[in-house]
Amino acid sequence: MMKDENTIREFLSEGANLSKSFAEKILANMQSEEKSNMVFNLTQVEFDFKEKQATISYFIIDDSYPDLVLSFDELGKLLNSRF
Numbered sequence: 001m002m003k004d005e006n007t008i009r010e011f012l013s014e015g016a017n018l019s020k021s022f023a024e025k026i027l028a029n030m031q032s033e034e035k036s037n038m039v040f041n042l043t044q045v046e047f048d049f050k051e052k053q054a055t056i057s058y059f060i061i062d063d064s065y066p067d068l069v070l071s072f073d074e075l076g077k078l079l080n081s082r083f
Helices: 005-013 020-032 072-080
Strands: 037-039 043-048 053-058 068-071
Touching: 005 043, 005 053, 005 068, 020 037, 020 043, 020 072, 053 072, 068 072
Parallel strands: none
Antiparallel strands: 037 043, 043 053, 053 068
């Protein structure tokens, strides 16, 4: 297992499941550039609109849950792969 897989798994699960509605809000935010930070149960997504990157952070400090930096394209593919 890659080190960042724990962070991805927690982000996508968000309790029961990352809902399609939340995924759509994240994707829409990448286009609208409205919010620089979106907070969920155990993770948050910080958007760098200039660099077109998002950082996914798990709220518990643990080396097995490192921050994950994805391009907007990678994040979009990850979210779209869920639905």
